[in-house]
Amino acid sequence: MSNRSLRLTVAAAAVLALGACTGPPAADAPAGAATGTATDTASTADEGLSGTLTVFAAASLTDVFTTLGEQFEQQHPQVDVQFSFAGSSALAAQLTQGAPADLFAAADETQMARVQEAGLVEDPKGFAANRLMLAVPPANPAGLRPPEGQPGLPSLAEVLTSDVTLAVCAEEVPCGAAAAEVLAAAGQPATPDTYEEDVRAVLTKVELGEVDAGLVYVSDVAAAGDGVVAFAFREGEQAVNRYEAAVLTAAPNPAAARAFSELVRSDAGQAALGAAGFPPA
Numbered sequence: 001m002s003n004r005s006l007r008l009t010v011a012a013a014a015v016l017a018l019g020a021c022t023g024p025p026a027a028d029a030p031a032g033a034a035t036g037t038a039t040d041t042a043s044t045a046d047e048g049l050s051g052t053l054t055v056f057a058a059a060s061l062t063d064v065f066t067t068l069g070e071q072f073e074q075q076h077p078q079v080d081v082q083f084s085f086a087g088s089s090a091l092a093a094q095l096t097q098g099a100p101a102d103l104f105a106a107a108d109e110t111q112m113a114r115v116q117e118a119g120l121v122e123d124p125k126g127f128a129a130n131r132l133m134l135a136v137p138p139a140n141p142a143g144l145r146p147p148e149g150q151p152g153l154p155s156l157a158e159v160l161t162s163d164v165t166l167a168v169c170a171e172e173v174p175c176g177a178a179a180a181e182v183l184a185a186a187g188q189p190a191t192p193d194t195y196e197e198d199v200r201a202v203l204t205k206v207e208l209g210e211v212d213a214g215l216v217y218v219s220d221v222a223a224a225g226d227g228v229v230a231f232a233f234r235e236g237e238q239a240v241n242r243y244e245a246a247v248l249t250a251a252p253n254p255a256a257a258r259a260f261s262e263l264v265r266s267d268a269g270q271a272a273l274g275a276a277g278f279p280p281a
Contacts, residue, residue, distance in 0.1 A: 048255070049076045049078060049079050049255060049256050049259060050076075050078035050079060050256075051078070051079065051080070051252075051253050051256065052079075052080045052081075052082055052252075052253060053072075053079050053080070053081045053082065053102050053103070053253050053256040053257060053260060054082050054084070054100065054101045054102045054103075054252070054253070055069070055081065055082070055083050055084070055101070055102065055103045055104075055105065055257075055260065056083075056084045056086075056091040056094070056095065056099075056101045056103070056104045056105070057083055057084070057085055057091075057103075057104075057105040058085070058086075058087070058088045058091070058105060058106055058107035058174070058198075058243065059085050059086055059087060059107075059198035059199055059200045059201075060107055060130065060175070060198075060199050060200070060217050060219055060220060061085065061105055061107075061243075062083075062085045062200060062223075063223050063276060064219070064272055064273055064276040064278070065083060065085075065105070065264075066083065067272060068260075068263060068264060068269060068272055069081040069083060069260075071263070071268075072259070072260055072263055075263075076256070076259070079253075079256050081260070084101070085200075086197070086198055087169065087170070087172075087173035087174075087175075087197050087198035087199075088106040088107045088108065088111035088112075088173060088174050089111055089170075089172040089173050089174070090173075090197065090198075091104065091106070091111070092104075092106065092111045092112075092114045092115050095115050095118075095120055095248070096114065096115060096118050096120065100250075100252060101248055101251070102247065102248055102251040102252060102253045102254065102256065102257035103245060103246070103247055103248065103251070103257040103260060103261060104121060104245065104246055104248060105127075105243065105244070105245040105264075106124075106174070106243065106244055106245075107130070107173075107174040107175065107241050107243055108174035108177070108178075108241045108242065108243070108244075109124075109242055109244060110174065110177070111174060112124045112244045112246060115246075116246070119249065120248055120249055120250070121246035121247065121248055121249060122246055122247045122248075122249060123246065124244040124245065124246035125244060125245060125246070125261065125265065126242055126243065126244050126281030127243055127244070127245055127261075127264050127265050127269070127270075127273070127280075127281055128242075128243040128273045128278040128279070128280065128281055129240050129241065129242050129243065129278065129279050129280065129281050130217040130218060130219055130240070130241050130243065130277075130278055130279075131178070131217065131218060131236040131237065131239060131240045131241065132175070132178050132179060132182055132215045132216065132217060132218075132236045132239065133215075133216060133217070133218055133221050133230040133231060133232050133233075133236065134156065134159055134160060134213055134214075134215060134230060134231045134233060135203065135206045135213065135214050135215075135216045135220070135221060135224070135228040135229070135230045136206065136212065136213045136214075136228065136229050136230070136231075137206055137207070137208075137209040137212075137228065137229075138226065138227070138228065138229055139209070140229055141209070141212060142161070142163075142164045142212035142213065144159055144160065144161070144164065144212070144213060144231070145159065145231065146158060146159050146231055146233075152234070153232050153233055153234040153236075153237075154231075154233055154234065155186055155233060155234055155235065156182055156183070156185075156186035156189060156233040156234075156235050156236075157186040157187050157189040158233075159231050159233055160186070160189045160190045160213065161189065161190065162189060162190050162191075164190055164211075164212035164213050165193045165194075165211045165212045165213075166190050166191070166192045166193055166194075166211060166212065166213050166214065166215075167192065167193065167194045167195075167196060167202045167205040167206065167210075167211040167213070167214035167215075168180075168183075168192045168194075168195060168196070168202060168214065168215045169195065169196055169197075169198060169199055169201075169202055169215075170195040170196065170197060171195070173197065173198055173199070174241050175198070175199040175202070175215070175216070175217060175241070176195065177239075178215075178239040178241055179192070179215040181235075181238065181239040182215070182233070182235040182236055182238065182239050183215075185235040185238055185239075186233070186235045193211065194211065199216050199217055199220055200220070202214040202215065202216050202220075203216050203220045203223075203224060203227075203228070206224075206227075206228050207224060207227040207228060216228075216230075217241075217277070218277045218278075219276050219277035219278050220277075221277065222276055222277035223276065223277070242281050243278070243281065244281075245261050245264060245265075246261075247261060
């Protein structure tokens with residue numbers, strides 16, 4: 001089987017497995033829902049919206065939020081959407097230190113709780129989920145692959161070996177906390193060689209062949225396309241990250257922030273997230 005076929009097969013299995021935990025994937029929405037129209041997202045339609053909308057969002061949301069931001073600007077021509085993408089822990093730290101923003105979208109509930117406990121956000125709302133896969137460069141120099149002929153998802157310990165160079169996120173970042181959890185659940189089959197500031201940095205290390213493998217989200221595998229081969233593993237189901245978004249209490253543009261949050265949670269937004277590899281929360 002070619003690497004391309006293997007990647008597609010395993011990625012499909014991963015999405016199905018995660019869907020079993022979180023409900024049917026939003027990608028099953030009717031064709032065309034991901035692009036959306038003003039009618040599809042009537043709740044966000046407010047011709048009075050204007051100004052700059054500043055969104056702090058987890059790095060794993062880069063592609064899909066950029067797309068939704070462009071859609072939002074088309075629906076509201078007087079609004080300029082500005083994104084700051086980074087690890088959720090770094091964004092939470094910036095917010096608690098006084099950085100101005102309108103909306104915070106975190107990759108897990110822990111980082112959202114940090115800013116909520118500081119009284120900086122309104123009621124957070126879940127909008128997506130994610131879990132980890134093991135990604136390797138297309139050439140797969142370490143020869144990592146799950147055992148053949150075995151039903152169900154393998155353990156990470158059956159795929160990952162101790163002599164590989166492994167990249168993960170720093171533990172204070174949601175993807176890093178999830179990586180530590182799945183490695184521990186698998187009996188610590190390998191020790192990370194590099195800790196990156198966010199999941200996109202891990203993905204880049206893998207794509208460039210600077211490491212043998214990396215733990216990244218299902219959505220990052222989807223974004224990478226042919227840039228990586230990825231394997232699902234059963235411990236990933238024990239560390240599902242749930243994404244939340246909340247408007248900042250001191251938001252300079254709260255009306256636009258609420259409208260964008262509604263777009264993300266609308267049928268069109270959920271379809272876009274599902275197509276990008278994010279099952280519903």
